[in-house]
Amino acid sequence: MFAEIRGLSFRYKNSSVDNVKDFNLEMNQGEVTCILGESGSGKSTVLRLLAGLEFPLNGQMQINGKILFNEDKFVLPEKRGIGMVFQDYALFPHMTVEENIRFGLTNLSKQEKTERIREMLELVHLEDYAKRYPYELSGGQQQRVAIARAVAPKPSILLLDEPFSNLDAHLRQSIREELNGILKDTGMTSIFVTHDREDAKSIADQVVILDKGETIGKGKAIII
Amino acid sequence: MVSYIVKIKGGVNLRSGSSIKRSFNLWGMLSAFFAALIILPNVDLFGNLFVQPNENWYHIKTYLLKDYITNTLVIIGFTGVFTVLVGSGLAWLISAYDFPGRKIINWALILPLTIPTYIGAYTYNGILNYTGVVQRLLRNVLEVQVSPKWLDIMNIQGAIFIFAVFLFPYVYTVTRAFLSNQSASLIENARLLGKNSLEIFCQVVLPISRGAILGGMTLVIFEVLNDYGVVSYFGVQTFSTAIFKAWFSMGDIDTAVKLSGVLMTIVISVLLLERGLRGRKKYSYTTSKVRPIVRTRLRGLKGFWAFFVSFMFLSLGFIIPVLQLLVWSTLTYKKVLNIAFLKLLGNSVVVALVAALIILGVAVIIANFSRLQENWVGKLFSKVTLLGYSIPGAVISMGVILFFVDFDRKLEWFYKALNPNSITLVLSSSVVMLIFAYSVRFLAVGYQSIEAGFEKVGKKFFEASRILGNGVTKTFFRVDLPMIKPAVISAFALTFVDIVKELPLTLILRPYNFNTLATKTYEYATDEMIHEAAIPALLIILVSIASVYLLNKLGEKEGI
Numbered sequence: 001m002f003a004e005i006r007g008l009s010f011r012y013k014n015s016s017v018d019n020v021k022d023f024n025l026e027m028n029q030g031e032v033t034c035i036l037g038e039s040g041s042g043k044s045t046v047l048r049l050l051a052g053l054e055f056p057l058n059g060q061m062q063i064n065g066k067i068l069f070n071e072d073k074f075v076l077p078e079k080r081g082i083g084m085v086f087q088d089y090a091l092f093p094h095m096t097v098e099e100n101i102r103f104g105l106t107n108l109s110k111q112e113k114t115e116r117i118r119e120m121l122e123l124v125h126l127e128d129y130a131k132r133y134p135y136e137l138s139g140g141q142q143q144r145v146a147i148a149r150a151v152a153p154k155p156s157i158l159l160l161d162e163p164f165s166n167l168d169a170h171l172r173q174s175i176r177e178e179l180n181g182i183l184k185d186t187g188m189t190s191i192f193v194t195h196d197r198e199d200a201k202s203i204a205d206q207v208v209i210l211d212k213g214e215t216i217g218k219g220k221a222i223i224i
Numbered sequence: 225m226v227s228y229i230v231k232i233k234g235g236v237n238l239r240s241g242s243s244i245k246r247s248f249n250l251w252g253m254l255s256a257f258f259a260a261l262i263i264l265p266n267v268d269l270f271g272n273l274f275v276q277p278n279e280n281w282y283h284i285k286t287y288l289l290k291d292y293i294t295n296t297l298v299i300i301g302f303t304g305v306f307t308v309l310v311g312s313g314l315a316w317l318i319s320a321y322d323f324p325g326r327k328i329i330n331w332a333l334i335l336p337l338t339i340p341t342y343i344g345a346y347t348y349n350g351i352l353n354y355t356g357v358v359q360r361l362l363r364n365v366l367e368v369q370v371s372p373k374w375l376d377i378m379n380i381q382g383a384i385f386i387f388a389v390f391l392f393p394y395v396y397t398v399t400r401a402f403l404s405n406q407s408a409s410l411i412e413n414a415r416l417l418g419k420n421s422l423e424i425f426c427q428v429v430l431p432i433s434r435g436a437i438l439g440g441m442t443l444v445i446f447e448v449l450n451d452y453g454v455v456s457y458f459g460v461q462t463f464s465t466a467i468f469k470a471w472f473s474m475g476d477i478d479t480a481v482k483l484s485g486v487l488m489t490i491v492i493s494v495l496l497l498e499r500g501l502r503g504r505k506k507y508s509y510t511t512s513k514v515r516p517i518v519r520t521r522l523r524g525l526k527g528f529w530a531f532f533v534s535f536m537f538l539s540l541g542f543i544i545p546v547l548q549l550l551v552w553s554t555l556t557y558k559k560v561l562n563i564a565f566l567k568l569l570g571n572s573v574v575v576a577l578v579a580a581l582i583i584l585g586v587a588v589i590i591a592n593f594s595r596l597q598e599n600w601v602g603k604l605f606s607k608v609t610l611l612g613y614s615i616p617g618a619v620i621s622m623g624v625i626l627f628f629v630d631f632d633r634k635l636e637w638f639y640k641a642l643n644p645n646s647i648t649l650v651l652s653s654s655v656v657m658l659i660f661a662y663s664v665r666f667l668a669v670g671y672q673s674i675e676a677g678f679e680k681v682g683k684k685f686f687e688a689s690r691i692l693g694n695g696v697t698k699t700f701f702r703v704d705l706p707m708i709k710p711a712v713i714s715a716f717a718l719t720f721v722d723i724v725k726e727l728p729l730t731l732i733l734r735p736y737n738f739n740t741l742a743t744k745t746y747e748y749a750t751d752e753m754i755h756e757a758a759i760p761a762l763l764i765i766l767v768s769i770a771s772v773y774l775l776n777k778l779g780e781k782e783g784i
Binding site: 051053076080084088090093103106150153 | 684685687688689690691692693694695702703706707
């Protein structure tokens, strides 16, 4: 098993109940997993827990044999090697597209970095936009930059928070296909969160359904 | 992939804590250190409140204390009422009506704040005294004899006039901002219900903007309690003049500390009163729609009156004193502008620059720690930064003197080790003590601006950067700091100007023979050299105007 999450639970500071309860997940390398749920189901919280942005109450997680958290260990987000595409992209507004992608690249020579940036721009079809600032891009283009930025450091897992929520309805289908293409091209193991069954059906290999923090369904995408 | 697995080792954190935020040790330690530095002088002050009182104190308590309290309360009471009436009235006029000249007056009404009250005080005295332009005009041109008594402002009423005329923009700006964001639908409804303008002002505008008005008025009162220049120039006995007297004339710090203690009781009462009056209402209302009030157009005579009234306050608070200073400066520039003046300017700029930079550093560190920590420790540090602004300058000076003298005594062995002939009071006779006091007093000004900057940016960019492999500190320099740059610039402008204008702290804590623009202006004025004071005064005003202009520009750019 490439990645494994066991018994993950979490509670927000002012909450009286667990916002995530006993969450379990197994992933094979290159697999696309969808976490499906209404707003408030705890699905985005799960992503934040995996990324290291929240501190779990219980549970453990490992990727490729390496423990990211368990009872006595907690790896900081900057050391996890996990990529994340935020719901509103969080592109750094004071940096160009190119600088945004370069941001996460460390331990590479200057030439390797430039090469990697070129590869990424090609992957998301934004070769001509390297020098633009985020505010000069459309919503769809911004999302692709966010994906390129997250994928560039070769993370072990890519997390996507509601990747389609900020896009116009008529773009949804084409973006789905495009994202599907990008994920397949990179062979990236990924988890995305959505409230839309269609999203889940069209991209995911496996689906987990959350409701009020509890897993109420799990299986191959086809079953749903 | 391999490189990542190896890298993970370095980032392992033991799960002893309850929060991942435990890893901000360096930020936390620095914040705690700065917070301690702010609190310690106050602790010293508090500790010295209870030493055995001496003769001076008994004398003051028996014969003078009542006057200090009465004068102080009378001045803050009347100034409070006048600034509220003028400030909120003008805010309502500008927000709800359109009249000739409105646009210019709208922003120009902040200008009185660029004139420090002590400069306003001696300028008005110069205008109104026997040799001033008003009496000369009456005597020589109009040949009218007016008893000089009628034009004498060197008294408590005069002090109230000065404070009201130069400080009302505190109430004006806060109330105007509130009215323009919050109240459109309420006011339109009142109009539809057939209320006239005065009724709307009294029944709707004043009550709904109560919080904003009180906030502005509290700032005014703090300025008044902090003031030394106006009351000492006018010969009105208040706490700050009493503290100065105890310290400079009698060298009696114990009595000065006791007076500070009583003054702090007034400060705390004002704060509690503000809370109580504001009640549960906060600045913001629940309606999410922000739209401007549709302004009623005033034509003809009504339009003229609206212009006249607002222009009159602008003239009193800015145009008249500045014109007078300009005239005086043409009489004296040859005498005043020399090498010594450059030295003065240099002193002002250097101390303000150093203190403003220290404030920025401390504010940025504590604000960042506090927003990431999100618990009571963070909140506490954030509150501590606000401490200095409510404490009058004279009081802060006493705390800082106690703190530094104590510190110097403890370090005496060290000074002597470095230089056997060294004096004991090394730091407390240097400009270090003054800069320290500035930093404590004006930290709040810079902190609030930077905190607002962080709030606006939010945490998602911080989180994105963490996930992309940067720790807290690296993220701060690569992401947070560039993004809060406008807030840092405004924080710098605000603190720099406040320090250049500052008088009481500087008078008490400056090293021997060290003058700034502010102290020199004050010295000229008290030495009956009002005309000579004009150039340094104008320079201070110019710096303030430049900062107002800069903040305006930044505001426009940010779309505020």
